[in-house]
Amino acid sequence: MTKPGNVARTVMLDGLQELIDALLGRGYTVFGPTVVDGVIDYRPITSVTQLPQGWGDVQDNASYRLRRRDDDAVFAFACGAQSAKPVLFPADELLWRARLGGAEPEIERAVDDKPAPPYAFLGLRSCDLAAIGIHDRVLSSRQFGDTHYALRREDTLIVAVTCTDPAGTCFCVSMDTGPVPRSGFDLAVTELYADGPHRFVVEAGTPRGEELLDQVASTAASDEDLVAAERVGAEAAARMGRVLDGTNLKDLLYDNTESPVWDDVASRCLRCTNCTLVCPTCFCTSITDASDLTGTTAERHRVWDSCFSEEYSYIHGGAVRESGRSRYRQWMTHKLAAWHDQFGSSGCVGCGRCITWCPAAIDITAEVAELRRLAEQRQRPQEARP
Amino acid sequence: MTTDQTSAVQMTNDHKVGAQRKPTLAVWKFASCDGCQLTLLNCEDELLSIAGAVDIAYFPEATRAVAEGPYDVSLVEGSITTPHDAERIREVRAMSGTLVTIGACATAGGIQALRNLTDVYEFRSIVYAHPEYVQTLDRSTPIAAHVDVDLELRGCPIDKGQLLETLAALLAGRKPRIPTYSVCVECKKRNNVCVAVAHGTPCLGPVTQAGCGALCPSFSRGCYGCFGPQDSANLPAMTDRLRAQGMREPEVVRLYRTFNTGAEAFRAESARVATHPAAAHPAASTQTTRGSAEEAPA
Known part of the structure; x- marks a missing residue:
């Protein structure tokens, strides 16, 4: 796992606390995994005791359950309920506020209620790391960047972890994004809890990460630890709960816009928007303006939007995509096909959240498989009829 | 009108x-x-x-x-x-x-x-x-x-x-911002954990119009549908999910027949379920949920 030239050290649980302390000491708000209301999700933390020690998860279509592990692992769960998106790209972003005091309105750069930046993430998965890479490309590398995202992102420090116990809805191997973090991190942690003492192999990916690692009690990672770290990553890769067959996927979607699959999935789809809101790469937003009762204060907000809502495609005269069929097709075709043309990669990182958190139990990997099966059946009518 | x-x-x-x-x-x-x-x-x-x-x-x-x-x-x-x-x-x-x-x-x-x-x-x-x-x-x-x-x-x-x-x-003299999307949007905006998926609690949030700020799910309760159907509510699909969560037909009917019993989408679906309690949703009867097991063990 460790890249040649990267510093790799072995750290104990106490060292992880020293890492958190070092981050807090540098002014970071540290988002780490913690048990919240029956799930593991990222929240501001200050102590290793807040990590989900001894907790794992069971994820399947429309179902998420915590489970007690028979070890003391702190990172042995699959992806959290949400990714880094709600932190780096908030659901409701106050863009500016204007006040009418004197003759001219004063426009102020809004101070919102979000936790104070800079942010550090502890325990982010490689799927979510890949999603941040996509957001960087979509939101801040193009001609008209998203200033709020770029500012928040610029100072963000990332401590990634190797996923050691993927869930039933995971398919990062299919999307080539995991389960081992390869780039985009300051530090990458691999937790070793199966044999020997409970320990963490930590690799520095940036000078900033290396400098941070120097503040933590550690020993040079032994060859055995490096081998063990590589092994747990490889073992996790072999335990993906789902597969998404990417063969000619773009063409498959572009060529099958009239497939009966869309009608079938639309009959089950609730148009609730959950898939897009938990997707770590979905970035559609709407701009809303509001004024108060006295007419002296106005605010402009950027809020999450979803291609599954009717208002999303509303233009003069009505909504362009009125049917559930057209909305699901739009979402999946953009995510898995048009994204390549637009941004040079797939829009899916294989985190499986859209499967777990779809209350209607719709599975994107199964829909792709069905689309492919029907397309192939149509191409080979002889074979399809026994 | x-x-x-x-x-x-x-x-x-x-x-x-x-x-x-x-x-x-x-x-x-x-x-x-x-x-x-x-x-x-x-x-x-x-x-x-x-x-x-x-x-x-x-x-x-x-x-x-x-x-x-x-x-x-x-x-x-x-x-x-x-x-x-x-x-x-x-x-x-x-x-x-x-x-x-x-x-x-x-x-x-x-x-x-x-x-x-x-x-x-x-x-x-x-x-x-x-x-x-x-x-x-x-x-x-x-x-x-x-x-x-x-x-x-x-x-x-x-x-x-x-x-x-x-x-x-x-x-x-401007248009009021009254969204017609589902309660789920408000849950996600509040960073609520989904009670339907994580707790197995029946919840009408996916078919109910936003506006309450996801009040009940914020207290780990399922949505009762106080705000009536959202603009694109798919009630038959909702009924399938309520059934999958263990609700029986009379309970499903009762859930739709509360404060918004007269709202057309709720009225029509409750009538359909009440009239044909055993008949599943037309699409659901011919296909099963794709993928693996429907519900993971608790």
Whole structure:
């Protein structure tokens, strides 16, 4: 796992606390995994005791359950309920506020209620790391960047972890994004809890990460630890709960816009928007303006939007995509096909959240498989009829 | 009969902030519990701003002082359940500039629309010693079934924030931001954990219109559908999921038949499930959920 030239050290649980302390000491708000209301999700933390020690998860279509592990692992769960998106790209972003005091309105750069930046993430998965890479490309590398995202992102420090116990809805191997973090991190942690003492192999990916690692009690990672770290990553890769067959996927979607699959999935789809809101790469937003009762204060907000809502495609005269069929097709075709043309990669990182958190139990990997099966059946009518 | 929201905006263009005369506000009650009117009175921090921005000209719940109509804005609570009210709402419409209906009663007929499913005259004869003195209609209907309505605020009761937003928008001559998407959007905005997926709690959030701020799920309860169906509600798919979570047909029917029993999407689906309890959703009967096991072990 460790890249040649990267510093790799072995750290104990106490060292992880020293890492958190070092981050807090540098002014970071540290988002780490913690048990919240029956799930593991990222929240501001200050102590290793807040990590989900001894907790794992069971994820399947429309179902998420915590489970007690028979070890003391702190990172042995699959992806959290949400990714880094709600932190780096908030659901409701106050863009500016204007006040009418004197003759001219004063426009102020809004101070919102979000936790104070800079942010550090502890325990982010490689799927979510890949999603941040996509957001960087979509939101801040193009001609008209998203200033709020770029500012928040610029100072963000990332401590990634190797996923050691993927869930039933995971398919990062299919999307080539995991389960081992390869780039985009300051530090990458691999937790070793199966044999020997409970320990963490930590690799520095940036000078900033290396400098941070120097503040933590550690020993040079032994060859055995490096081998063990590589092994747990490889073992996790072999335990993906789902597969998404990417063969000619773009063409498959572009060529099958009239497939009966869309009608079938639309009959089950609730148009609730959950898939897009938990997707770590979905970035559609709407701009809303509001004024108060006295007419002296106005605010402009950027809020999450979803291609599954009717208002999303509303233009003069009505909504362009009125049917559930057209909305699901739009979402999946953009995510898995048009994204390549637009941004040079797939829009899916294989985190499986859209499967777990779809209350209607719709599975994107199964829909792709069905689309492919029907397309192939149509191409080979002889074979399809026994 | 709801007219486009833009007409509501146009009607107030002549009394924006700064104009000499403050717009007049009237609050009307039909068949209802007064809870939505109380939402207005509960705007404690904002009441002074409201009183500063509009003349509260008719609001018997709050004051005996009555100013003659016509009124610039009328808030109408309650449903139409009597011949007298069916006449009175026409008078209210005639003397109102912008007419905004507030709450599940005014927008869908309310809990009292349960009468629509049965014989109200039989009830009347059981409850009252002299039923001949009680004049009532056999159905409870929303205001929009009788007169043109400019804007509807859903909910049982309505949301204070949506009411203030509507008043602020009418005063500014802009369109109110009243989203018609699902409650799920509000849950995700609040970073709530999904009670349906993570706890297995039956929840009407996916088919219910936002507006409450996801109040019940924020307290780990399933949504009861107080705000009525969202703009693209797929009720048969919802029924399938409620069944998958272990609900039996009578429970499903009862869930749809509460404050918004008269809302068309809820009415139609509850009737379908009640009439054909064993018949699954047409699409669901021919296919199973793709992928692996439906529900993971707890």
